[in-house]
Amino acid sequence: MTDQALALLVLLFPVAGAILLAGRGWRLPRIFTVIVGPGVVWASFVCVLALWSGKAHGDFTYWTWIKSGSLEVPFNLLIDNLSIFMCLVITGVGGLIVTYSVGYMEHEDDPSYARFFTYMDVFIFSMLLLVLAGNFIFLIVGWAMVGLSSYLLIGFWYQRHSAVVAARKAFVMNVIGDVGMILGTFVIFVNTQSVRYSEVFAQLTPSQPCTGICHLPYRFVFDTPTLELAAFLLLVGAVAKSAQIPLHTWLPDAMEGPTPVSALIHAATMVTAGVYLVGRMHPIYDVAVYAHGAVAIIGAVTALFAATIAIVQTDIKRVLAYSTMSQIGYMFLAVGIGAYAAGFFHLLSHAFFKALLFMAAGNVIHAMHDEQDMRKYGGLWGQMRPTSISFLVGSLSLVGVIPLVGFFSKEQILGLAFSKPNDSLALIVWIIGAVTALITGFYTGRMWWMSFWGKPSPQRPVEHPHAPPLVMMVPVGILAVLATVGGVIQTGALGVGPAKVNDFLAPAVGPLRWEGDWSEVVIGLSTMVLATGLFLAAMRIRPWSNYVPWAQRLLERKYYFDEVYDAAFVHPMDAVAGFALRGIEEPVIDGAVVDTGLLTRAGAASLSLTQSGYFRNYVLVFVGGAVVAAVILLLRASS
């Protein structure tokens, strides 16, 4: 089979699955859903593997939608090492998570069960479309569909009010990002007259290879401020999707969704879309230095900020959510300083260990009858041994303990930030990143000790938790193994050994532009040792914020972001909408006919109290509009 057909198949399997499940799934026996739901994701995974092993690359155009003048919109898929890398993560880790859901969602009734897998398949498809798209239009389509399917999945339990509210919040935040994406694309399109990646980037790359040292190896087709504008607008999209400051408030609330959803969307795939975007657009960000710097700053600040909040959270999924924000912050930091491959390696390792953490936490929540408060756990080490061990592996990987995968990915990012020559920004973000690494050790330790160690909490809902079914334990086990040994493919953080991810991604995102040295290894190791120490210490000590009431409150209220947004946006909008409803709609609906004399005369008295607007109102607004129009016209004419 040709690469072209294979690439299309990768997309088509999840679509077919979703259609099958949506149309007929709820009427057939459950086993049908069990096979089709995860099956199509694995089928896609096989196709991606085939592409990978076949060293496929190319820009395949299947269809030219519009070709009229300068406007050309093709449907093309871009297969290069970056998109294959992302597809491997999405279908591989995604496949494990969807398989895990077979067990996790078993208590749902048949229609809901089928609905869940429909949404999951739609999500996988959207995510694949996002990374495979070969032009901006389909990028936006995938982008919007990812937002839509996450909205559906977060609000899966639509009977719960909190889930619906959380879903809406996620949707709104994502939509803000979508606006940024659309406007950014517009800026790019207007200036380059193309929406195809290859054509847009071709206008940015040098016409002849530059020799010697090239700080700005690009030819400017449109002036830099415009490019910065486009880059910043795209960044808005990335920030919203990846839950970075200031568009991050949706992610913790999104934990209202089922746990596999959290694992899939809010750890492994969707939230990394922003990182992918920056990596994919690297020719733009390499030129737009201010936007590029902003990426690093946003990442670093979010990393620190989210880690501090995670210290005081008591809901196990919320700790994981803030830790996700924090780790995505690392990825932003990495791509922001130009260490693209390091960022993507962290994306991969994070997908392993965070999906592992979420799914292990899912086992616990499942066993605890949906109780998510860590203070009510305790003492699980003896009763849920495999899950506890998996969670420990994930935690240590998150902290960055040798030789788990998290160490290699995180220390590589920090090392590269530390060693980037002549860049004070990189040094600043390194400091923030290193501090965050220590805090990470602490909150992760707190979470683990609180949940699994010690004596069972008296409030624990279940005395003797049951062991998770095999279908849930196997994916957890696989991820635990991957999180343990995954690091061998890239031991760059120790300065020796292979850097397979770097080599693999180099054709797509360019080789690393600077070399690390021994000092970063020392620093990386010492950071790790300190973080591990804090992890252990968390068993005994309480966070310092417990002794400082205002800090505690600040953290518990999550720096008052929600409150500020409510006051700044939600309440005014409510007020406006409420006014519109009361002031404009209700008189129209409930008011009485006074002026339609024609009807009164016709004796249609029954009318008067039904829905009806004042005719006078209409004419009033009409004439008012005419006045405004006249003023505008006069101003225009006299200018």
Added chain:
Amino acid sequence: MPLTTDLSYNWSQALADLNQIAAIATLTGFFLLAVVVDLVLPRSRRGGAVAIVAVVGFSYSLASATYRWRYAQGGPAYHGFATGDNFALFFEVLFASLGILTVALSHSYLKRRGLLESEFHLLVMAAVIGMMVLASATSLVTVFLGLETLSIALYIMCGYARTESRSQEAAAKYLLVGGFASAFVLYGMALVYGGSGTTVIPEIAKNLASSATGNPLLLLGILLMGVGFAFKVSAAPFHMWTPDVYQGAPLPVTAFMSVGTKAAAFAMIIRVFAGGLPHLAPEWQTLLAFVAATSMIAGNLMAIVQTSLKRLLAYSGVAQAGYMLIGVIAGGQNGLAAVLYYLFVYMFMNFGAFAVITMLTDADGERDSFGDLEGLGRRNWLLAGAMTVFMLSLAGFPPSVGFFGKLFLFTAGVGAGYTWLVVLAVLMSVVSVFYYIRVLIPIWTPSPRLERVPASLSTQLAIGLSGVASLGLGLYPTTLFIAGQLGAGPLSP
């Protein structure tokens, strides 16, 4: 060519001119035939017979317009009162198709509601004649006559459910506000005539070529006509009638007028402003930009809080008028082609959406709350699937037609330098996703309601056709866009 009495005008010339308006002439012929059929047949057979005559009439009209589009040379007719150019033909094709769809939709609806069928189809034909006259009019006189034919037919159609107070009320309101707006238009036309000395649109442009700017008569004329036109396309702040009338009128009428009136009014705006007053473009562009911005904001924000589907679609229509005005403002071949493209596809998506709601009607009356859509996915998959397509199209999701429509409009807008308007439009169309998706949620959420939603064959055909067109024209948008460019040809310099 000043309009003096031309005594040499003879029969053969009149016949030759008739060719230019073949679509209108054919339809008028069938209209008269339908009146006769309505009179002679017994009551039980009337409805179906008139429906058949109407469909045949629309089909002939469609065929003749298509034929002339491909093979004939369009040109002015009747001393510059009408024309058979591509612009007119494009709209004639649109209106004839709309007529067929409307007859197909209303057939079962009228039966279900126990309303008389034959007169309804007669009125649809009359309204379509008015629309076609409007599209082919090249004189302010015929523009106004077309507008009134269309409006009077619609006033009556709004009140067609005579036993229902809502419907009566909608008719009365529409009549009163419509009359008000017509007065504005007419006064504006009079002033433009006063300022240019002719009512023939191309002549106006010619007369004003040298001395256009600074004539206050024309300025005032533009203001008054612009206000009246904005009313007809239901653009804010002249949109207040839209939700009430859309909600009160019988559903097929709403479906018909939401598309037809809008398209006809856009034809009128383009013909008069772009065709007759190109030298005053900055002035009317400013006016329309104001109207477009207000429409997009008011329409989208108000749509969010609606609980009735009809009102929601009404406000969505206000917003869509705003998007389309961007194309008119941008002008030029691409801008106008974008408007034409959008109008054509708007027919399928908006008509289709209303058609789906029409099918929810049961013996108790119309059903247009969100709750009535519950479980539609299982109650009738064709309707549910079609509704999904229409909503996504209206929201502008690729690869639907709505996406390309907006893409064309916005590119034209940016190309013409109205970036602020386009930014606003993008923002607002993202807001609109919210309420369009909101319609889809009850459709696909499981619900205990499982009773089937019945749909007659003709309706299923109409909805299916609209759905297929919404997707198909999304997959092959180029053909229609090129048609739009050809249609815009006569009016873009």
Added chain:
Amino acid sequence: MFFVAAAMAILGGIGVISFHQPIRSVLSLVVVMLALSVEFLLLSAQFIFAVQIIVYAGAVMVLFLFVIALLGPARELGRGRLRFQAWLSGLFVVVLLGLMWAMLQGVQYRQPDSKADMSVFGTVQAIGAGLFTTYLYPFELTSILLLVAAIGAIYLSRKRIDDL
């Protein structure tokens, strides 16, 4: 003379909408029609002048009066509860008129076409010839317009569905 008639027409128009008894409204409408016919005469459109008086001021108005007489001259009920809006709309109208006035400063009105032959302008012959040659198309359109209105009137005025 022109302005006198115009003022009469406007006053009549205000009368139509402000009287509370239908019969007075109709009589005001007659004033409007008569004033308009005078305007036509002043513009040397004799035929239209005659038609205006005979058809509108005569036939149509008489018909109106008959209908009202048959239905009984009921007073229209209902006073506005919308004081605020009345104020606002008054303000809008004044502002709009003011703006129009401002716009119309310095208009140069067109002079009549010198080519027009004033000896036949506005005569029955000229109008008749015009209707069937130059103005054939609008003339026919008007007939369709009236037909549509007639159909609609018949439909709406029918008492029950079985009628006709």
